[in-house]
Amino acid sequence: xxxxxFEQQKILAGIRSVxxxxxxxxxxxxxxxxxxxxxxxxxxxxxxxxxxxxxLAELGxxxxxILKTRSGVPIWPDGVxxxxxxxxxxxxxxIAEKKTIAALGIDIEPNEPLPEDLIELxxxxxEQSMYDLDxxxxxDLFVLKEAVYKACFPMNRVFLEFxxxxxxxxxxxxxxxxxxxxxxxxxxxxxxxxxxxxLGA
Numbered sequence: 077x078x079x080x081x082f083e084q085q086k087i088l089a090g091i092r093s094v095x096x097x098x099x100x101x102x103x104x105x106x107x108x109x110x111x112x113x114x115x116x117x118x119x120x121x122x123x124x125x126x127x128x129x130x131x132l133a134e135l136g137x138x139x140x141x142i143l144k145t146r147s148g149v150p151i152w153p154d155g156v157x158x159x160x161x162x163x164x165x166x167x168x169x170x171i172a173e174k175k176t177i178a179a180l181g182i183d184i185e186p187n188e189p190l191p192e193d194l195i196e197l198x199x200x201x202x203e204q205s206m207y208d209l210d211x212x213x214x215x216d217l218f219v220l221k222e223a224v225y226k227a228c229f230p231m232n233r234v235f236l237e238f239x240x241x242x243x244x245x246x247x248x249x250x251x252x253x254x255x256x257x258x259x260x261x262x263x264x265x266x267x268x269x270x271x272x273x274x275l276g277a
Contacts, residue, residue: 077127082170082262082272086177088134089170089272090127091184094162098122103141116164123167124160131171132156149230159226166268179259179275181226183219187269190215198238206244217243219271220261224250227259227273 077092099118102110102125110118129139132153142160143151152158158171159182170182190198195212203217211217221241228236234255243250243261250273251258257275264270 077130079131080264083172083177083260083274083276087170087172087180087272087274088131089168089182089270090131091166091168091268091270092123092127094120094123094165094167098126098167101126105141105143109143120162120164120167121160124162124169127167128158128160128169128171131158131169135171135173147229147233157230159223161222161226168270170272172274174277176277177274178277179227179231179273181223181228181259181273183222183226183271185215185219185269187215187265187267189213190218194218200239200242202242211245215269216245216263216265216271219269220245220250220263220273221271223261223271223273224252224259227275228252228255228257231255231257231275 077090079090099122101122125142128142137153150160155174157174157180159180161168161183168182168184172180190213198218199212220243221238224241225236232255240254241250241252250261259273259275262272
């Protein structure tokens with residue numbers, strides 16, 4: 077597991093490979109919350125929660141279930157904001173104290189080219205003029221917009237499309253006109269692309 081900090085160490089984030097035994101990391105109540113999900117989803121959810129519990133321990137919390145609301149938003153301990161993400165082979169989580177960070181979202185994707193027919197779906201007209209084709213073919217905008225959605229939705233319950241979020245990677249910001257708010261964003265690229273979005277308290 078790799079643990080990172082952001083925003084002057086106010087945000088803790090972690091990345092971990094999904095392992096074949098990671099479903100064993102789920103509490104019984106978490107398994108029940110997954111319903112009829114297939115074993116792969118159990119493993120991915122287990123990996124993300126293993127990371128989250130490791131990060132929560134850094135803040136002094138004992139191991140505890142991380143359940144979800146009906147709309148799929150993770151339920152964190154009092155005083156904590158956080159976010160979970162996973163794809164087939166890797167999982168990620170991020171947490172922070174509410175007294176310093178009001179909203180937080182994370183997403184992770186493999187560092188592979190985006191299908192070209194998705195570029196116009198994900199990038200706004202302004203973004204298509206701002207960025208060269210090489211960047212638009214990467215998953216950078218995708219993960220940042222997903223992270224923004226995860227940060228934004230628990231605050232205001234506004235459903236966002238990709239076109240509702242405009243990202244300025246150079247400025248480290250994303251604006252959501254539909255929700256009248258702006259988020260700070262950070263991007264970490266290696267064999268995966270990690271996107272983080274947050275709003276200071």
